Amino acid sequence: MASKTYAGKTVEVTDEGYFVNSSDWTVEMAHEIAKEEGLSLTDKHVAVLNFIRDKHAKGEVLTIRAIGKSGIVDIKGFYELFPGSPLKLASKIAGIPKPSSCV
Amino acid sequence: MKKIIILGGGTAGTIMANKLRKALERNEWKITVIDKHRTHYYQPGFLFIPFGIYNRQDVVKPKMDFIPAGVEVLFTDVDCIHADNSELVLTDGTIMKYDILIIATGAQTRPDQIPGLTEKLWYKKIYDFYTIEGALALREFLKKWEGGNLIINIADMPYKCPVAPLEFAFLADEYFTKIGIRKKVNIKYVTPLSGAFTKPRATRMLSDLLVEKNIEIIPDFYLERVDNDKQTIVSYDGREIPFDLLTIVPVNMGDEVIARSGMGDDLNYVPTDKHTLQSKNFENVFVIGDASDIPTSKAGSVAHFSAEILFENLMSYIEGRPMLAKFDGHANCYIETGFGKGSLIDFNYDTEPLPGTFPLPGIGPFGLLKNTKTNHYGKIMFRWIYWHILLKGKEMPIEPLMTMAGKCKKC
Known part of the structure; x- marks a missing residue:
């Protein structure tokens, strides 16, 4: 475990930088985490982050396909917003645990 | 007379029918299994068919052989489940009431969900090995194939039997070696995961094996479409991989009756309590096997282990006791x-x-x-x-819940 300071608040994170307590998260922090990842957040990014936080809070399993059906972005758009591994990157910036595929 | 309906006579549904018929009085409880198909497939055996190790007879038997006497079987599709009224409607309009519904409708491959997958190269140069048709067609193709780029791709998570595409890669390596054309076959394992498997230690072990067998892993590849003219698969982030033979695990989804009934998530899986196996939305509906959304493998072993737990909980439910058995995702x-x-x-x-x-x-x-x-x-x-x-629900020398005996955390 490690700790990081975002928006003036110190939070506990995993070795890979994912929040340990998703309740620590604020949207101001998200902007700073995104900057570390080389991203600058738009309203669209934030809408996606809120969507996945909401899904996470309900205990639903997150999939790229589900985000593609969110009505906020399609899958291609999701890749453009969060390039590379969008689900992992978005989860990190949204302050929720690293997505684990439960196979 | 009280009624239990088991929707789906595959692995999970058949085991439940056997266990419940043995336990419940015939003059108190009527048990009905409803299924669209008469044939029971041993799905783990499909993997061996393309390589000529198993043939059709090895994996096919009539469903009726495994359903016990005293259980009514209807071979029909269901139009809709009205869980609010504890009833379902068959395709011919018949309404069936139930006291308890067990949903065991499984998961199916859905090649229609990927643009370009089922066009002109489908079953010419693109095959799945998750259906009997796909496995048999691939067997015929492999008899004549002289080599090239073999791409093994997983379209999306979750899918049935998570290790099967890896096994396919290993068996392909052996097969092409034995028929003397391994040098002409370039095997690539293209996955939406970040590695060979999801969990760290298994990933390490399996990645080493892939490297040892000269099978290249291409991770984080999320399939958007198949380009039939260029003979490539294309990911959402624009990467293209050419193939001469594509063997694919298509998107897996729960049954359409779940979608028609408004009971599923975006992949038609039924929201289910991961410990009790009770539906999250309807107290007299239980879900077992691949049909549920519980976060573990979609696999026969899970259906089998969770059947023991569901059986215990159903007995408690019927007798009005709290459901204490908790499935651990084994x-x-x-x-x-x-x-x-x-x-x-x-x-x-x-x-x-x-x-x-x-x-x-x-x-x-x-x-x-x-x-x-x-x-x-x-x-x-x-x-x-x-x-x-x-399938007959008989006792096996293996515990339903996982045990740490023999396992080593520090190895």
Whole structure:
């Protein structure tokens, strides 16, 4: 475990930088985490982050396909917003645990 | 007379029918199994068909052979489940009431969900090995194929039997070696995951095996479409991989009746309590096997282990007692690794596959995350166990909940 300071608040994170307590998260922090990842957040990014936080809070399993059906972005758009591994990157910036595929 | 309807007569539904018929009085409880199809497929056997190891007869038997006397069987599709009224409507309009509904409708491959997949190259140069048709067609193709780029791709998560595409890669390596064309076949394993598998230790072991067998892993590839003219697969982030033969695990989804009934998530899986196996939305509806959204493997072993838990909870539910049995997500998978060897993983919601030994009275121990001949024989023997013991709900020398015995956390 490690700790990081975002928006003036110190939070506990995993070795890979994912929040340990998703309740620590604020949207101001998200902007700073995104900057570390080389991203600058738009309203669209934030809408996606809120969507996945909401899904996470309900205990639903997150999939790229589900985000593609969110009505906020399609899958291609999701890749453009969060390039590379969008689900992992978005989860990190949204302050929720690293997505684990439960196979 | 009270009524239990089991929707789906596959692995999970058949086991439940056997267990419940034995336990419940025939003059108090009527049990009905409803299924669209008359044939029971031993799905783990499909993997061996393309390589000529199994043929059709090895994996096919009539469903009726496994449903006990005293259980009504209807071979029909269901139009809709009206869970609010505890009834369902068959395609001919018949309304059936139930006291308890067990949803065991499984998961199906849905090649229609990927643009370009089922066009002109489908079953010409693109095959799946998750259906009997796909496996048999691929067998015919491989008899004549002279080599090139073999792409093994997984379209999306989750999918049935998570180790099967890896086993396919290992068996392909063996097959092409034995027929003398391995040097002409370039095998690539293209996956939406970040590595060979999801859990760290198993990923390490399986990645090493892929490297050893000269199979390239291309991770984080999320399939958008198939380009039939260029003969490539294209990812959402614009990468293209050419193929001469594409073997694919299409998107897996729950049954359409779940969608028609408004009871599923975006992949038609039914929201289910991961411990009690009760539906999250309807107290007299229970879900077992691939049809549920519980966060563990979609696999026969899970159906089998969770059947023991569901049986206990149903007995409690019927008798008005609290449901105390809690499923732990236990999964147990043999992994064929080629050349007569195999590996074994055993895990649950909380514990990733660990190395060590797996005790099994009378047959084992098997090596966990080890590559051994005994593990391969375990897999081969399992087909017999499946047909003769498992489906009939008979007792097996293996506990439904995962045990730490033999496992090593620090190895």
